[in-house]
Amino acid sequence: MLAGIILLSGTAVILSRNPVHSVLWLILAFFNAAGLFLMLGAEFLAMILVIVYVGAVAVLFLFVVMMLDIDFAKLREGFVSYLPFGLILAGVLAAELIVAAMAAVVVGSPGEPVAPVIAAAADVSNTEALGALIYTKYAYVFQASGMVLLTAMIGAIVLTHRQRSGVKRQNIGQQVARRPEDAVIITKPGVGQGVEL
């Protein structure tokens, strides 16, 4: 059932006309995926999915979609003219996959996994198990994904940061070093006279 809802809401993400609705459908899909993880006994992944994807990514999407004023009707132009060709391609691909799968059912045997899935130890919660693996066996890829994130960060800064001229920046050192004599002029104008600064 959960998988079915994921498929349905996934389709709805693509089909709904209003982009905000799309994002809401996406959130539904995320929740159901989290439900699937829970049923598989991966409660940590389920929680992460809800917190990170629903809590952060989807909300960010929502902001972006609301802020960007995109005319989606315009984007759809030309969709109909490409549709037949796209459908033909998709149909051919689907047919090929089905033929391959049928052939496998008749001829081949499902491959025997060489490395049996490691059964989770009963007394270890899967958060602990994940942590133990990430920092030992998979330390290399863990560190490398850190480098990937660093690259992404540098990239974002390179592509968006620009030096503007004429920005009034606060210079705290200067503010602290300012003395009363620099800032205040005491004058005693006579009656009926103006002040010249």
Place this chain on the structure above:
Amino acid sequence: MQPIAESIGIAAPELVLATGAMVLLMLGVFRGNRSLHGLTYGGVIIYAIAGFALLGDAQSELAFDGLYIADDFSAYLKVLIFAAAAICSIIALPYLVRARSDKFEYPVLIMLGALGMSMMVSANDLLSLYIGLELQSLAAYVLAAFHRNEASSSEAGLKYFVLGALASGILLYGVSLVYGFTGTTDFRLLQVAVTETPAVGTVIGLVFILAGLAFKVSAVPFHMWTPDVYQGAPTPVAAFFASAPKAAAMGLLVRVCMDAFGGMMSEWQQIIAFMAIASMVLGAVGAIGQRSIKRLLAYSSINNIGFALIGLAAASELGISGVLFYMAIYLPMTIGAFLVVLSLRGADGRPLDTMNSLKGLSKTRPGLAIALLIFMFSLAGIPPLFGFWPKFAVFNAAIDAEMYVLAVIGVVTSVVGAFYYLRIIKLAYFDEPEGTVLPQESRVNGALLAGIAVFCSPLGLFLMGPITVAAARAARAMLTF
């Protein structure tokens, strides 16, 4: 569990690059964009140190519980990658300064890309393969859009990013299928798990993985991004794209096919042979009508990848060493050709990119015209020049593996390709000059150009012995896995 210190020792080149990139980044942050030149040459030193860290005993070693492998094969490709990355960061300097995008991040991004590539060629697990690939691609997307103020550069970056993300998605889908049907991502275990009659999921997974990797080497039918990205991206970046990532992705393709899926050789051989033929034909035919030199070089790189894939399709030791030899010669040829484009500036100092700007180059810039002549003849594979020998090596491997059709199509497309290479030479030598071409502004680039030209000229044949020996050793290390 392998002790972490031992793994770190084996993965020293990556470690040097990673820390080096971070040190350069910190220096750049504190010193600002003025430090671009200093950082670039500092980066060259870091590449040299990383290359030095490659030297060591030749046997293949696994690190990080089989996620990483260091052998002759990866060392050979890493030397190529580091050298190409170092050259590509140096040649960019005058260009970046003139285009007012001399930001210190340029050498840092190139180095992070090189780190990703060296992780790719050392990957011994589908996981580390993906992470390395992603690191390299992410740096490449940013580099393509480096000229943020120019619409064409941003377009190239965006196009590359969208298509690259799609390719990564396809690759990951394939990886998950393979994992689901075999229960492992480790290449050594996959070698055992994958047999002559594989499960259908494994086959589909392999096809998806090959599609993702074909995108990275820009083999037909996953080549569409190449001309647009090369044309839109800044010229030194295009030179980088055409060189180092190609070598890395080719190495990865060879390792995935020969090692992990060695049992399914008959399955992937057809795919690779098809990609080789399609790339050679499309690369040769597509280039004929081009007006932009960068687009033409993009088609030329598609064409060359097709030739290199012949060696892989042969799937023998001879073929693999042919691929490696091909990459070692292709890299300098293509960097040299881009360096010529980089040296073309019109009267107003702006870079030139049209074919017509080459007219009469022999009269306005005789030295540059000679270099162009050498690179074009070499890319076309005219015998006394170096570019002939790698083609000879891969055709030889194909004939040895009794793939005569492949070899014949290769020779035919090579002749077709010679047409447009010769057309460039005709423009440069037999047409009257149109407009002026400013002289070389940077001595370093001039010297590099001369050096690469000498390497590709018949004089480079003195180096052929050591390169073929190294390529053969690397291929043997790969096969006696």
